[in-house]
Amino acid sequence: MPELPEVETTRRGISPHIEGRKVDRVIVRQPRLRWPVADDLPARLIGQTVLSVGRRAKYLLLNTEAGTLIIHLGMSGSLRIVDETANVAAHDHIDICLDSGLRLRYRDPRRFGALLWTSQEPLQHSLLKHLGPEPLSAEFDGDYLYQQAVNRSVSIKQFIMDGRVVVGVGNIYANEALFSAGIHPRRSAGRIGLVRYQRLAVMIKKILLEAIRVGGTSLRDFVNSDGNPGYFSQSLQVYGRAGGNCIKCQAKLREIRLGQRSTVYCSNCQH
Template sequence: MPELPEVETTRRGVAPYAEGRVVRDLVVREGRLRWPVPAALPDLIRGQKIDRIERRAKYLLFHTRVGTLLVHLGMSGSLRVLQGVPPQPMKHDHVDVVLADGNLLRYNDPRRFGCFLWLSPGEDHPLLSSLGPEPLSDEFCGELLFRRSRGRNGPVKSFIMDGHVVVGVGNIYANEALFLSGIRPDRAAGRISAARYEQLANNIKQVLTSAITQGGTTLRDFVGGDGKPGYFAQQLYVYGRAGLPCKACGALLREQRLGQRATVYCVTCQR
């Protein structure tokens, strides 16, 4: 599914075409998403100017004067900019945000696990209220991970993927950051030192920043707001490489399931 770098790539691709533009219409062809699209949503946003587009975790927030459109891409969704005369909608093109300048944002989601919801000004939505800090913010650091991990016996990989601890560290990037930090993903979170957590926090920032710069990771469905794929997959050290040689030491990479997610690691490089 699209993870934080893919969502940030989408935000950066869409923002130049949507910020400062007025929404002429919202066309909902299929409203049965993970949460039903509110019937009143087109009337709420029609005629409103999109002041700015913000990302919070894996959510996109389209801020207007009268409220905020909350968008999630789900497991297989994409939001693309279409200029000029748009092509006829395909089977899974569920929502169009039609802009007054003639361009539109088209939401495609084969599995319908995304959402289009509305937040009134000042509303604290349950989807956002309990989220942890952003991983690229100053608030996120090794000391925070060390403090929140005390007494936890679960795997460190599951710990850093917990959105209450820190948002947006999805499966791909958790695998990669743990490899760069030399930490086995199944090691108990509460048994890792402050120094190693500082290294892990820095590597999480590095991996996510690199992925954003390169447009995300193309795995099956993802494309950015401009319709182009991401390219970070070319630099993956462990994710998706089970049974292949480690790029650092040559040992064969192993795979196990942690939290029902594929987890790949090097028994030599990670302790």
């Protein structure tokens, strides 16, 4: 389940293979994704050279002279570099064939992802222009979070998972960051002080950086562009450990649902 570290790991994995390469062919086996793949997408891509591979939030941006291919991996999507002899497995929905003979293969069992073309400045696309800052940018810190939280009654966990506040913090890392910062996930965002927000911002950055360093978190479906799993799951302190003991105080970890999401916390360490 790709969150920001998984998307960044994917970006770093595919970039060396596709930057500077021309698209020869596009094979669409299943156009029904979150939004249907446009009929004219292959025609727009063929003949274009991939100038760079960027990322904004959990969106990958394949930039060409004519426009940008925006890719979202949804819940279960992955991108892999394969050669033309590689077998096509179930849920391998799209191949972007390059002049090197390699292919960028999009696989997505649950089809929550998307491939969209835009000819405009990609950051002005309706999906991207209202997004909050990148969590690893200088713009994102405790002061920023504190200002954004004024008069907000929503729970802190839903608050930091809101892409208009900060992008890329999904359920796994929200659980982990709140545990590390000692903040109860149900606490109202507007009732947390500046000092605690400063600690939370530091923890979000630290956890995301560590997850990127080890190649993301592998739970069920995620593999990186080489087809290998990430290793951050071995570092998870609360997520997926409900009923187990807190690593700090040995109390039993509790599980609740917030915003329809599984939320695990220690009632002794988080207030």
